[in-house]
Amino acid sequence: MGVGLSVTSRAIFDGLLGQFQQKYEAVLRLEPREGKGPVPSGDPAKSGNTLRELLARKSRVFGWPLREGEPCGPSEILQLCHALLSNRGEATGMALSEEILAAWSGLDDRGRLKVMRGLLADFGPDVSALERAIADYGASATAENLRRLHEASEPRRQELIRRLNLARNGIVTLVDMRRQLQDFMKEDAGLAVLDADFLHLFSSWFNRGFLMLRRIDWSTPASILEKIIRYEAVHEIRDWEDLRRRLEPEDRRCFAFFHPQLPEEPLIFVEIALTREISADIAALLADRSAFVPAAEATAAVFYSISNCQPGLKGVSFGNFLIKQVVEELRRDLPNLKTFVTLSPVPGLAGWLSRNGYLADKAGEGEAGIEPETLLTGAFRYFFAGRTANGRHVDPVARFHLGNGARLERILLEADRSQKGVRQSFAVMVNYLYKPDEIEANHEAYVERGEVAASRDLQRHWRAIRQQAGKARPGAGGNRTDSNAGSRG
Numbered sequence: 001m002g003v004g005l006s007v008t009s010r011a012i013f014d015g016l017l018g019q020f021q022q023k024y025e026a027v028l029r030l031e032p033r034e035g036k037g038p039v040p041s042g043d044p045a046k047s048g049n050t051l052r053e054l055l056a057r058k059s060r061v062f063g064w065p066l067r068e069g070e071p072c073g074p075s076e077i078l079q080l081c082h083a084l085l086s087n088r089g090e091a092t093g094m095a096l097s098e099e100i101l102a103a104w105s106g107l108d109d110r111g112r113l114k115v116m117r118g119l120l121a122d123f124g125p126d127v128s129a130l131e132r133a134i135a136d137y138g139a140s141a142t143a144e145n146l147r148r149l150h151e152a153s154e155p156r157r158q159e160l161i162r163r164l165n166l167a168r169n170g171i172v173t174l175v176d177m178r179r180q181l182q183d184f185m186k187e188d189a190g191l192a193v194l195d196a197d198f199l200h201l202f203s204s205w206f207n208r209g210f211l212m213l214r215r216i217d218w219s220t221p222a223s224i225l226e227k228i229i230r231y232e233a234v235h236e237i238r239d240w241e242d243l244r245r246r247l248e249p250e251d252r253r254c255f256a257f258f259h260p261q262l263p264e265e266p267l268i269f270v271e272i273a274l275t276r277e278i279s280a281d282i283a284a285l286l287a288d289r290s291a292f293v294p295a296a297e298a299t300a301a302v303f304y305s306i307s308n309c310q311p312g313l314k315g316v317s318f319g320n321f322l323i324k325q326v327v328e329e330l331r332r333d334l335p336n337l338k339t340f341v342t343l344s345p346v347p348g349l350a351g352w353l354s355r356n357g358y359l360a361d362k363a364g365e366g367e368a369g370i371e372p373e374t375l376l377t378g379a380f381r382y383f384f385a386g387r388t389a390n391g392r393h394v395d396p397v398a399r400f401h402l403g404n405g406a407r408l409e410r411i412l413l414e415a416d417r418s419q420k421g422v423r424q425s426f427a428v429m430v431n432y433l434y435k436p437d438e439i440e441a442n443h444e445a446y447v448e449r450g451e452v453a454a455s456r457d458l459q460r461h462w463r464a465i466r467q468q469a470g471k472a473r474p475g476a477g478g479n480r481t482d483s484n485a486g487s488r489g
Helices: 007-030 044-062 074-086 089-105 107-123 127-139 142-151 157-165 170-184 190-204 222-231 240-247 282-286 319-335 351-357 371-385 396-403 419-425 439-449 457-471
Strands: 212-215 252-258 268-275 300-308 339-340 407-412 429-433
Touching: 044 396, 044 407, 074 089, 074 107, 074 157, 089 157, 089 319, 089 371, 107 157, 107 170, 107 190, 127 142, 127 240, 142 371, 170 190, 212 319, 222 240, 240 282, 240 396, 252 319, 252 457, 268 319, 268 439, 319 396, 351 371, 351 419, 371 407, 371 457, 396 429
Parallel strands: 300 339
Antiparallel strands: 212 252, 252 268, 268 300, 339 429, 407 429
16 A cells, blocks of 8 residues: 555655554553453563554554564565554554564574665665755755754664664664674675664764773672673683682772663673783783782782673774773772773784785794894884774774873783784784873874874884884885874873
């Protein structure tokens, strides 16, 4: 019904349909339930049954593709999505949202990919409305016409995602949907447009104002501790005893961000060691120890691991807020702390050195096939001049900390002798220093001019390398940014 209707007729029809739905829904709410009294609003099981009954009745009236005991396929799910967008009743909207997400969960990967492609193809902006809004704004550039243009340009799938979030635990399923969407993008790059819609909404739903900072310690519920073990992405937590060593001693701290809708799911967490000096060896920080530094005697807080927990929230910025808030928390509780520094991995160094001609062709030149002096020279070029094709810093960890206002304090050889550390960086790690009164200036210098804030010692060493090496040094020809790379001390 409705095929061939004009835009005006269709709008009138949709309005009348919405009014009828609201009246019909009100009647259904008042219907007696065969010997049962009113359903208490606090009972989710009973309220869920009521929503399912309501949805079943309305599906029979409006021809929605819902049949008891029959699973919905991709095309039926997309029909339900259209119904959800045209629906005006809140209770029916919740029921439809839950039905859609439950049906999605029952699909295999191919079925889910079909749904994603359908959302991309069929739920974009209303082209006619957008064209009218563009014409209206072109004729009269008023604030009201600009608002209408902005409203018309929004893809309908963004409103669909908002309505799907009405379902109980809807946010959990939506975050997981985006996780899988990112996998599908490897097969279909066009889905990046749909991914941008998810990211746009998640950036609002998970903004800093909604996040809760909680300390994680040995008394934290086991269900959350188990996730800390599972989500640790930098230095593997081998078992519960290993976790205890990172949480229980008085010179250890761990903090995580949570969201009110995901109270049992950490979004990101950071692990910290309280020490008397800046650490230069990750094995020493993680080792089983018999002596601990009293928290009141520590002068340095070493951030040695930061792990994002939810792949479906990739691109939503948590880490910069986390570090800055934890620094303030520690400064308030432990005023004796004067230095806030990281002990960070360098995940792309080995590959970059290999691509730029720093590795020896013959074995025997150092354990990893590269001599220490060559390794250090290559590491300096990597940090001060290494850039991607689009001009970004080549190292993702450096991008994060430098963009967050930290400065590169030390480059450390032999700092991570683990198998993973040798494989990804020939055991190199670095310290990034967070100095509160320099953070803003460092951030602006990096974001606006690409300058790498660094300690005076590192700057002197970098200048000496450039003066001595020149263009004839191995790898110089492959690094086009050496001549204009900036630094800040």
